[in-house]
Amino acid sequence: MDPPRPTSNTSQSSELSTFEFSSVESESEDPFMLLAKDVKQQPFTTNTSLQKSLERRQRELQQDQTRDQYLVFTSVPPEQSSRLSDDRSRTSKYCRFSFNAETGILIAKIMPNLPHELAIRSFDELISLELRAINARRDMIPCGSTTFTIGNWKKEADCCWAPATDARLSFVMEVGLSESARRLALNAHGWLETYSSSVKLVVTISIKRENPEIILSRWELVPRGYGVLTRLSPLSARRTASLKLSRTNNTTSVTGESYMNGITTTTTQLDLPFDKIVGRPPHKPQERDLVIPERELRIFAEDIWRQQSLL
Structure with a gap:
């Protein structure tokens, strides 16, 4: 029954x-790219620096010092994205990644x-x-x-x-x-x-x-x-x-x-x-x-x- x-x-x-953003936005641009633009972007420099940024944001979320779960990095090499999303990576346990190989944009969502x-x-x-x-x-x-893989993005x-x-x-x-x-x-x-x-x-x-x-x-x-x-x-x-x-x-x-x-x-x-x-x-x-x-x-x-x- x-x-x-x-x-x-x-x-x-x-x-x-309808929801929080206009239909004009959603029809004119990739929503994932809109998400990337919605967050302050920072250039990728080194693997160590990126890892520290992710760990710092996780601590801030855990301590309720911020409510922002997202970080966006630009000019990220494809091999760096693959390492981060590998299940053996420590960041994969508390992050979800979206990566656009054409633009080098990496979106990280940190689980608080x-x-x-x-x-x-x-x-x-x-x-x-x-x-x-x-x-x-x-x-x-x-x-x-x-x-x-979804469009130009690799996404979790x-x-x-x-x-x-x-x-x-x-x-x-x-x-x-x-x-x-x-x-x-x-x-x-x-x-x-x-x-x-x-x-x-x-x-x-x-x-x-x-x-x-x-x-x-x-x-x-x-x-x-x-x-x-x-x-x-x-x-x-x-x-x-x-x-x-x-x-x-x-x-x-x-x-x-x-x-x-x-x-x-x-x-x-x-x-x-x-x-x-x-x-x-x-x-x-x-x-x-x-x-x-x-x-x-x-x-x-x-x-x-x-x-x-x-x-």
Whole structure:
């Protein structure tokens, strides 16, 4: 039996169809390059200097001296990027890298602390449990933070999955501090809109540091607005669902909206389209959209808040 679907109130709304940056920006330039321009850039000098910069930013994040997870370096040699993203590198344990070989730009996202790692691992487990529940586990390959080539970029997600049939990336998850919401959005646009990308679905998880609040957003490709003149694809990335996990008076609540085709529907669960993850429509008896129900979302949030000492 399928899990219960959300009760809903519908209204004409476009609240979730846009996000922190203008459509002009997203249509005129590579979103990953916009992300690089959003951060103060520093030239690459030596491997030692770069490593020290990454380690210093991690310490600053751990000590709450900054909320900025991103560093951008210019003129980085390709072999340096390969060394950094190698699983044997110490920086690979707390950094995710994006590298453009044509421009020599390296974007480093530094994971601040254990709660963020827990969010990645816990969400990965929730997806694995759902794939088992719908008898689709063998249809998918969990790729973790494997480096993939997307357009001119070599990029690591926080967690990602690919259909077993062709191993082309279909589903990506990115997590960050709430102060990085715009940059998480740029990452979602990049994964979905960059030419040659096979990604069809992105989930971003934004974690507040000072109080128990987490925002989960679902991003998909949808038709561009009527009358928009562009030489790019007729599809663009949009946030199609947003859920707020929060805690007040010792009670954890989940509130959210799903936005599709101009209709906003209230929801307390995260729905993930089967066809966009697995790469085909469901046709076996147990197959259906993946659903992370409200109860699991509450447990997910409370585990993170305990690590943050907010519970």
